[in-house]
Amino acid sequence: MLTLNSKNSRMSKYIKYIYVLIFFFSTISNSYAACQPKFTLPEFPINNSGNQDLKNKVYVWYDASLSMSGFTKSQTDEINLYGPVINSLQKASQSLGTETSYNTFGSRFQTIDENRASLVTTQEFYKCTQSAQACAQKDRVNGISKVLNVAKKNQDSTVIIVTDLFLSTSETLAKNAEKIKSPLREIFNNGQSVGVFGISSSFNGKISGIPTGDGLGYASYSKATKRPFYIIVIGSGENINFIREKLENNQKLQDKLAEEPDAYHFSMITSNVIQKNLNVDKQITENNLLNISPQSEGYKFKYENNLPIYQFITSEKNFELEFNNSDFQVPGSNGVSDYKIDVDLWSSRETSCKDKNKWAKSKRENLVGDENITDETLSINVFEDTRLKWGYRWFALLNIYTKKNGSSSQDQFKIWDLNESDAANHLTTEPKTFKTLNLMNLIEMISDVANEEFKPTLVASIALNFELEK
Amino acid sequence: MIVNILKTLPWYLVGAAVLGLPAILLIGALFAPLDVESIFFGSGWVADIFMDLDGVLEDDQDPAMATVSFNYMFAWLNVNLLIITVIFSLGWSIGSHFLNINEPGKAKFFGFYWLIVSGACVGGLILVCFIVLDFSSSFTASQDITGPSQTNLIILSTVYYGLMYWISVILGTARQARSAVLFANKLPARNFL
Numbered sequence: 001m002l003t004l005n006s007k008n009s010r011m012s013k014y015i016k017y018i019y020v021l022i023f024f025f026s027t028i029s030n031s032y033a034a035c036q037p038k039f040t041l042p043e044f045p046i047n048n049s050g051n052q053d054l055k056n057k058v059y060v061w062y063d064a065s066l067s068m069s070g071f072t073k074s075q076t077d078e079i080n081l082y083g084p085v086i087n088s089l090q091k092a093s094q095s096l097g098t099e100t101s102y103n104t105f106g107s108r109f110q111t112i113d114e115n116r117a118s119l120v121t122t123q124e125f126y127k128c129t130q131s132a133q134a135c136a137q138k139d140r141v142n143g144i145s146k147v148l149n150v151a152k153k154n155q156d157s158t159v160i161i162v163t164d165l166f167l168s169t170s171e172t173l174a175k176n177a178e179k180i181k182s183p184l185r186e187i188f189n190n191g192q193s194v195g196v197f198g199i200s201s202s203f204n205g206k207i208s209g210i211p212t213g214d215g216l217g218y219a220s221y222s223k224a225t226k227r228p229f230y231i232i233v234i235g236s237g238e239n240i241n242f243i244r245e246k247l248e249n250n251q252k253l254q255d256k257l258a259e260e261p262d263a264y265h266f267s268m269i270t271s272n273v274i275q276k277n278l279n280v281d282k283q284i285t286e287n288n289l290l291n292i293s294p295q296s297e298g299y300k301f302k303y304e305n306n307l308p309i310y311q312f313i314t315s316e317k318n319f320e321l322e323f324n325n326s327d328f329q330v331p332g333s334n335g336v337s338d339y340k341i342d343v344d345l346w347s348s349r350e351t352s353c354k355d356k357n358k359w360a361k362s363k364r365e366n367l368v369g370d371e372n373i374t375d376e377t378l379s380i381n382v383f384e385d386t387r388l389k390w391g392y393r394w395f396a397l398l399n400i401y402t403k404k405n406g407s408s409s410q411d412q413f414k415i416w417d418l419n420e421s422d423a424a425n426h427l428t429t430e431p432k433t434f435k436t437l438n439l440m441n442l443i444e445m446i447s448d449v450a451n452e453e454f455k456p457t458l459v460a461s462i463a464l465n466f467e468l469e470k
Numbered sequence: 471m472i473v474n475i476l477k478t479l480p481w482y483l484v485g486a487a488v489l490g491l492p493a494i495l496l497i498g499a500l501f502a503p504l505d506v507e508s509i510f511f512g513s514g515w516v517a518d519i520f521m522d523l524d525g526v527l528e529d530d531q532d533p534a535m536a537t538v539s540f541n542y543m544f545a546w547l548n549v550n551l552l553i554i555t556v557i558f559s560l561g562w563s564i565g566s567h568f569l570n571i572n573e574p575g576k577a578k579f580f581g582f583y584w585l586i587v588s589g590a591c592v593g594g595l596i597l598v599c600f601i602v603l604d605f606s607s608s609f610t611a612s613q614d615i616t617g618p619s620q621t622n623l624i625i626l627s628t629v630y631y632g633l634m635y636w637i638s639v640i641l642g643t644a645r646q647a648r649s650a651v652l653f654a655n656k657l658p659a660r661n662f663l
Contacts, residue, residue: 347529360530389529391610470606 037359058097063163069126070205078202092246152183158235193270195240213424224434335406482642500545563642
């Protein structure tokens with residue numbers, strides 16, 4: 001009986017201890033909860049995992065127009081990059097997909113077998129068996145819109161197009177332009193991207209379909225020793241970067257770039273240049289808030305439901321946040337030219353977190369200054385022109401969205417662009433390097449469609465919880 | 471000398487009380503909680519006129535809490551201004567008896583001292599206003615006042631307490647001294663002295 005009583009009293013002692021502990025921990029957790037207002041977090045987008053195991057079909061389309069054969073013939077004093085780059089591309093396309101299908105477009109729109117595809121770096125591949133007039137007629141039409149339609153129908157696949165991109169002006173106007181834009185819309189809407197590689201290679205052939213100044217016909221030119229060719233890759237950002245990596249590792253290309261950096265350009269055009277949300281992978285760290293030292297008084301940094309919360313005591317009236325573009329943007333993409341930053345701000349007269357704080361939501365506007373966007377970083381200045389009152393605890397929730405895509409990487413192609421109006425003049429100068437007709441028309445068309453399909457994307461959400469001192 | 475001082479002190483007190491008493495009543499009303507209505511003075515008008523209510527509402531803060539803070543700041547401002555005024559006016563009222571001014575031609579020296587002390591008093595009043603009402607003062611309510619309101623408050627406070635100083639000094643100065651009388655005769659309010 002005695003032992004039973006002593007056991008009971010011991011039990012009740014333990015229960016008391018448990019009660020005390022529960023009370024203690026609940027006080028701690030409540031004190032933290034009291035330190036921030038009630039707010040709703042935006043829905044974080046799901047980051048693409050970039051699963052390399054999921055391989056799909058790869059379609060390789062070669063421009064079989066006659067002018068392409070100029071890339072296959074050697075040219076004295078110029079380095080031919082067409083052969084080595086196409087070889088690297090073929091290897092990359094084999095590694096990329098489960099199955100690779102080779103096709104031609106331009107003068108002939110057909111599927112070809114491996115044997116025929118292996119001849120793509122030879123003159124034989126581009127021989128036109130029809131009459132010279134019919135060949136010249138077909139050569140004037142690039143026919144890229146047909147390939148884009150194939151890409152539209154095979155959205156899980158990667159489509160690779162090798163072409164000189166010599167588009168006639170009529171192909172970039174009105175209904176013909178719509179034939180290019182329409183499939184692109186669906187491609188971008190499906191979250192796919194378009195990677196454009198430009199490589200300047202030796203050229204020894206005839207370029208036909210050059211509009212004459214009087215508008216009455218077309219001229220041809222065969223004195224060019226150098227000319228750019230293009231590889232357009234339509235697919236996921238990861239796949240485009242995979243091909244980019246393989247091409248850029250090509251030794252001959254690297255040697256050429258060492259002596260002539262403008263011989264190669266790359267641009268990734270996408271409707272969403274945001275590769276991943278920084279919250280999902282918890283990539284925001286103490287270092288992103290520049291002017292508050294983690295060693296300062298009362299500094300805490302923690303994630304709560306993927307939201308990074310900086311808690312500190314400061315007399316600073318404005319804060320600078322900085323993010324590396326490479327942490328969230330698709331590499332090689334056009335980047336972001338403008339951001340939208342939503343800020344919700346609350347204040348509390350109770351600066352300590354011991355009691356239940358009464359939070360009041362501020363109606364202040366213009367809490368964020370102009371963001372500073374460089375090729376490497378995004379800097380945001382918060383509360384620069386806002387005279388926040390000291391003696392209060394402030395809680396700011398910042399949601400950073402993309403507002404407009406940039407155009408930084410596509411602009412580098414301008415050096416190879418040739419307008420129809422300038423074509424005749426260009427011809428009279430007898431250039432060694434021949435530019436690409438309507439190149440920027442096409443690139444801007446792709447970019448415009450990407451911007452049309454642009455949807456604001458949440459890049460990051462951040463909370464600043466600070467006691468503002470005098 | 472002491473007799474002369476004691477003779478003028480009641481006059482000084484009368485002069486100081488004209489504006490000092492309402493100031494003391496206002497200070498009392500400002501220190502009182504919001505729900506206590508003063509018999510003599512209401513204090514609500516202070517925040518109504520000078521507090522930046524829009525700024526308070528912009529942050530969705532409780533206007534009543536903000537008013538309490540504002541009244542607290544304004545009360546301490548008045549306490550400080552009152553102390554400054556009393557120190558200078560009483561200092562002059564007593565100190566003027568010790569000036570060697572009872573000789574012909576010394577009136578201008580009397581006026582010279584008077585101007586220095588008065589200038590220091592007005593300067594002190596303005597300085598106190600700035601210290602209390604500035605955005606970075608130790609009163610959080612100093613942030614609830616707009617620039618124009620701050621200027622108005624500084625001007626009005628300086629004029630009010632400057633006037634208190636003036637009246638108390640005019641009545642409490644060394645009235646028996648020849649120079650003081652000559653000086654007083656030149657003042658605009660001489661007919662009432």
